Amino acid sequence: MPAQLTTLPYSATVDDVVEVLDHDGGVIVKDAVSGELIDRVFNEIKPFLDLTPWGEGDFMGTKTRRTSSILSKSPSYAEVVVSPHLLGAAESILGRETAYSWVGGQRLESKSKVQISCTSAIYIFPGETAQPLHRDDFLHHRVHPGPESQVQALFAATNYHARNGATMVIPGSHRWDDDRAPKVEEAVPAEMTRGSCLIHLGSTYHGGGANVTEDEPRLAMVLAFARAYLRQEENQYLAVPKDQVQRYPERVQRLLGWDISEPYCGWWELEDPHVLLEGEKSVTVAAKDLLG
Secondary structure, eight states: OOOOOEOTTTTTOOOEEEHHHHHHHHEEEETOOOOHHHHHHHHHHHHHHOOOOOOOOHOTTTEEEEEEEHHHTTTTHHHHHTTTTHHHHHHHTTTTOOOEEEEEEEEEEEEEOOEEEEEEEEEEEOOOOOOOBBBBGGGGTOOSOOOOOOEEEESSSOBBTTBBBEEEEOTTTTGGGGTOOOOGGGGGOOOBBBTTTEEEETOOEEEOBBBBSSSSSSEEEEEEEOOOOOOOOOOOHHHHHHHHHTTTTTHHHHHTTSSBBBBBBBBBTTTTTTTTHHHHGGOOOHHHHHHO
16 A cells, blocks of 8 residues: 555644655645635636636646636735745755855855745646646756755645545655656545645655546645745746735745845845835945936
8 A cells, every 4th residue: 555645733833744744755734724715815816717728738637727826816825825834844844054165265054045936726627637647846957866946735725535636646755766757556645625735845746636526626726935046937026016026025025036045046236136125215326227
């Protein structure tokens, strides 16, 4: 029998979540967000989901609707962004201190910040077939085993079970090298109740399940974090207009990428790019001239 996923209660600590992720590559946190928050997000994105065409091919799904740029469509999603178990686990795993270079006689050490890599809603309808098993960190050309580049979650906006397309996960596959291919029989469904979430590492093999029900769509709200010095999967500077970004709390703004990743990634005019959200009070004289 394949290994099963661990389900933790909401009362679990971030350290509890990280411990399971380190061992299994994936974990379910029960009641991670409230039903009321799910309702608000769903009502804000539903007009976009309704207009989204079916996907094409096995990977995107021919009975699946996907809409992205969620933070431009759903102001309430900012509350999901700061969900403590996901954000805490991402900061812990992706922010582990590394010594990576020398500058003269000084050894550089730092902890990476995290940034939002992508946001989306994935609506799997009856008749959909299973998605091929894959690792999400292939977008960063990762070599395995190796340091993690991404931590993400699927928040269940409907109940998740094996028949309606619950995400299939291979526990422990984050430790595999790149010569080992995933097999369908090694995967288990991430069965969970509405409001719970599946958190998994970018190196963990997974894929959307087949929906063999007659009338039960499965909806996931997706949020991925990556190391702040890597390119985001979804270009957040284009996905979320600046005037919308300015309405969010500073924590969310910086997670969208309006920040500097140590030591120098992401600066603008030799400054923290966040000044562009603060108005002219913090912008240098030279930058003011450039801005007109």
